[in-house]
Amino acid sequence: MYSATDPLSTTLSALADPTRRALLARLSQGEATVNELAEPFDITLQAVSRHLKVLETAGLISRGREAQWRPCKLETARLQEVDGWLARYRMFWEGSFDKMGAYLDEITKGDDNGSKN
Amino acid sequence: MYSATDPLSTTLSALADPTRRALLARLSQGEATVNELAEPFDITLQAVSRHLKVLETAGLISRGREAQWRPCKLETARLQEVDGWLARYRMFWEGSFDKMGAYLDEITKGDDNGSKN
Numbered sequence: 250m251y252s253a254t255d256p257l258s259t260t261l262s263a264l265a266d267p268t269r270r271a272l273l274a275r276l277s278q279g280e281a282t283v284n285e286l287a288e289p290f291d292i293t294l295q296a297v298s299r300h301l302k303v304l305e306t307a308g309l310i311s312r313g314r315e316a317q318w319r320p321c322k323l324e325t326a327r328l329q330e331v332d333g334w335l336a337r338y339r340m341f342w343e344g345s346f347d348k349m350g351a352y353l354d355e356i357t358k359g360d361d362n363g364s365k366n
Numbered sequence: 367m368y369s370a371t372d373p374l375s376t377t378l379s380a381l382a383d384p385t386r387r388a389l390l391a392r393l394s395q396g397e398a399t400v401n402e403l404a405e406p407f408d409i410t411l412q413a414v415s416r417h418l419k420v421l422e423t424a425g426l427i428s429r430g431r432e433a434q435w436r437p438c439k440l441e442t443a444r445l446q447e448v449d450g451w452l453a454r455y456r457m458f459w460e461g462s463f464d465k466m467g468a469y470l471d472e473i474t475k476g477d478d479n480g481s482k483n
Contacts, residue, residue, distance in 0.1 A: 258382045265378035270451070277454060325458040332452055332459070334387070337394060339449060341442040 256308070257334060260327040263307035268292070269300050276310060276323040286321060373425070374451060377444040380424035385409065386417050393427060393440040403438060 264270060272286055287297040301321060304310045308327045313320040380386060389403055404414040418438060421427045425444045430437040 255384050257387075258384055261378050261382035265375045265382060267372050267375055270374075274454070277458075323455075323458075325455055328452065328455045329459045331448070332456065335445065335449055335452070337391070338442060338445045341394075341440075342446045342449070 256327070257330055259307045260309065260331060263303050263309055264331075266300070266303075268297075269304055272297070272300060272304065272321075273309060273323060276321055280313070280320040280322045282318050282320050373444065374447055376424045377426065377448060380420050380426055381448075383417070383420075385414075386421055389414070389417060389421065389438075390426060390440060393438055397430075397437040397439045399435055399437050 264273075268290065271290070275281060275286060275289075283294065283298060283301065286301070287294050290297060301310065301312075305312060308324055311322050311324050313322070381390075385407065388407070392398060392403060392406075400411065400415060400418065403418070404411050407414060418427065418429075422429060425441055427438050428441050430439070
């Protein structure tokens with residue numbers, strides 16, 4: 250599963266797990282230790298550590314140097330790459346909003362005409 | 367690999383492959399048949415079909431009903447979900463741009479002071 254050599258595939262693969270995404274969401278609020286991160290989850294500390302290792306290998310988090318605490322920190326560069334990859338597709342739904350805007354303009358115009366009668 | 371039950375994990379897992387992302391990029395330019403999609407790739411038609419099946423299962427593409435052609439079509443709803451999920455993280459790099467803006471303002475202000483001396 251993690252044999253992909255391109256960084257974007259590694260990132261997307263690491264993100265394809267609800268627990269790992271929940272760990273990132275927690276870290277978006279600030280650094281945390283493994284124990285703090287594990288607390289809300291109904292899984293073993295070992296399982297949390299495995300998930301953190303996947304996130305770290307993908308560059309989505311970094312770990313502090315202090316041997317005892319090693320707080321985890323969100324690293325956003327890889328997420329920004331996903332955002333950049335999505336850019337070419339964003340026009341599809343932003344385009345849809347434009348069409349919706351034009352449609353609403355059309356309706357409003359119709360209402361204006363109606364009020365003049 | 368595709369045992370994940372939540373749609374976002376299925377989407378991200380399907381996107382975690384450079385060939386599948388290339389197939390989506392081609393489809394962002396318009397519908398295409400399997401043969402047309404396979405042409406630029408140095409892999410078998412069977413391998414392309416397997417990738418398309420993964421994309422279809424994830425809801426990232428749909429297939430036409432005509433038995434002979436079955437053109438593939440990009441479906442963007444799942445990508446929009448990824449975009450929505452990224453929203454909470456976007457402030458991190460958009461925040462960085464804000465800081466960069468403040469920094470550039472500071473430099474410009476310095477220049478203005480300089481020109482007054």
